């Protein structure tokens with residue numbers, strides 16, 4: 551079954567050959583074909599070019615994209631979309647002057663979500679998460695990483711990871727799972743953090759790895775959560791069981807977590823709102839992808855990741871949503887792109903590269919997702935009629951998506 555999309559105003563992110571990631575000055579280059587066609591066979595991209603080169607307009611389905619922009623779907627490499635209930639009361643508390651830290655210190659925050667999740671049945675958790683996943687797919691996300699971390703007991707962490715597995719079975723988009731058992735220290739371990747780290751290392755990691763419920767291991771490396779020693783121990787235990795490190799780091803404090811990530815071959819280091827020059831130097835000598843989460847900065851009113859500084863230092867950058875109930879109750883990658891351009895001063899080209907090819911790298915799926923390349927999955931966004939692709943981040947807050955195709959099928 552072939553699908554031919556014709557008269558595309560601008561076909562974005564066209565790469566003849568797969569490139570794993572884009573760094574520094576190259577991020578300003580977004581390859582485009584104007585007045586283009588795109589040919590899809592079943593679920594795979596098989597051809598593209600200008601309309602002048604589209605000699606035979608023959609296919610099982612032909613779609614006229616006059617006035618429309620076509621681009622690869624977003625690759626959202628950092629989310630926590632499996633959660634129970636919401637935390638709008640904490641949002642109101644913050645408006646009234648409490649900080650994210652104040653709320654966590656009085657037992658709210660991640661512990662609040664963990665309590666809700668522990669009391670929620672697996673089926674209910676699945677339904678709540680599936681609703682969110684459906685929404686983000688319609689907003690153009692075609693590959694997504696999902697973390698555990700609101701369980702904080704072995705049973706509840708496994709429940710979250712089984713829900714992710716069920717989402718993988720029932721949804722067409724690409725999903726990768728991450729074990730984030732070290733997300734917060736549970737109440738029962740308040741005075742025995744080491745005991746909780748022991749539990750993660752000795753029980754949770756081996757069980758999750760044995761049951762093949764996760765590909766990545768993550769840690770919230772932050773003051774009041776897990777320190778450098780905990781982080782290194784957990785990453786090493788994960789690696790010994792075949793899990794690949796990815797960490798939450800430098801969200802509120804910079805104290806060497808990036809170096810621990812890089813030394814442990816982390817695929818990505820995420821957040822980086824607080825970054826010093828030595829962190830940038832460490833990243834320069836690595837294959838680790840820095841990931842910025844601008845919707846989190848927006849929602850919590852914390853600093854934005856210094857994306858300009860990272861890119862100007864020759865580094866790559868990925869953008870992700872961080873969709874979660876506490877710091878980012880939104881998985882809208884279109885908003886992420888706009889916010890990155892508006893608040894972090896990166897160009898539309900840099901932002902689109904960061905949310906497609908580099909996002910795919912940060913979740914280890916770049917070989918099949920993230921660009922318009924022959925042989926990659928036909929996961930594409932077709933916009934409504936818009937003047938140019940820069941209109942996408944510019945006209946923030948409106949939905950510019952006409953249709954989303956995942957694996958060659960419109961959803």
Ligand SMILES: N=CN[C@@H](CCC(=O)O)C(=O)O
Nearest residue numbers: 659660770872874875876877
């Ligand atoms: N910072 C750590 N974890 C999440 C927020 C968790 C929460 O507040 O529920 C994040 O990435 O922002």
Ligand SMILES: [Zn+2]
Nearest residue numbers: 628630798872
């Ligand atoms: Zn996160």
